[in-house]
Amino acid sequence: MTQKLVAGIEPPYYTAVFTSVRPESPEGYAETSVRMQELVREIPGFLGYESARTPGGIGITVGYFRDLESLESWARHPEHRAAKEYGREHWYESYSVHIGKVERSYGYARD
Template sequence: MTPKLVAGIEPPYYTAVFTSVRPDAPEGYAETSVRMQEIVREVPGFLGYESARTPGGIGITVAYFRDLEALDKWRLDTEHQAAKRYGREHWYDSYSVHIGKVERSYGFERE
């Protein structure tokens, strides 16, 4: 199965790029990740996400939002804030977040 990428979003839109280092499969992480995916999908203006992790523990998730209001709604969600606190205390060795405005976007897909 070929993974599907988020494509066809008309700019401008915003990205939240979350890069992290954590051990493989820490306790409770998978369940929390599923719950965060459920919550973010309910945010008006959420457009999708892509995520990848290396066997060595480096992960990158890029989430796409129509506008800064949608991104702020996600950032300020109380369950999301609690998960971030827990992650800092228990899961992550380090992480960084980068917010960007996309002004041009294009892609390719083999048929």
């Protein structure tokens, strides 16, 4: 899970919201997750991500991208595509992806 929120991004930018249901710790998932985090950071226009999971297995990851081109570059990345395919076959009971354009953004942080 992410402990620090992504903040201070000047709109417009894009989000990819990945919501999934999977078992608590499927074999090979943690290693693949670490690899995906390494790879996405190499995508020009990637701005960060936030992630959370419930004890019941529902997970939400929000990726932030400067533009659609950078988001689509991530979607087409060969290792990312292979991980998605493997996940459908072995890890996920279900998932959904929502792509959005952020036109307004604000936050709060206690000092």
